[in-house]
Amino acid sequence: xxxxxxxxxxxxxxxxxxxxxxxxxxxxxxxxxxxxxxxxxxxxxxxxxxxxxxxxxxxxxxxxxxxxxxxxxxxxxxxxxxxxxxxxxxxxxxxxxxxxx
Numbered sequence: 001x002x003x004x005x006x007x008x009x010x011x012x013x014x015x016x017x018x019x020x021x022x023x024x025x026x027x028x029x030x031x032x033x034x035x036x037x038x039x040x041x042x043x044x045x046x047x048x049x050x051x052x053x054x055x056x057x058x059x060x061x062x063x064x065x066x067x068x069x070x071x072x073x074x075x076x077x078x079x080x081x082x083x084x085x086x087x088x089x090x091x092x093x094x095x096x097x098x099x100x101x
Contacts, residue, residue, distance in 0.1 A: 016051065025049040026092075032101075042099045048092040056090045 017025065027047045034040040047053045064082055078086070087093050 017049065022049050022051045025052075027053065040101055042101050044097040044099075045088075046094045047087070047090075053087075053090065053093070056092070057087070060086070060090050 016022075025048070027049055029045050029047065030042065032040060032042045048056065061078070061082060064086075070076065070081065085096060088095055
């Protein structure tokens, strides 16, 4: 199948970072949004590498659910469930720096 061929190509041609890079690397994030009036907001923060933050985020969410599982509702976005700044509770993540340029 095409999917099987694509997976073979990916496994053969691409490789991710080594363990040291995954453990010690950082990701620098910047996001900016504006509205129709031209008001802007900007956010900066750093996190572990994408590989590591994915793992740490999953562990954080699982622990959260074991300790504080919601009693109502059936569907939540991560921000609804964990809080909009939950990522800042994960090891290696900086505080969100918000500015209005």
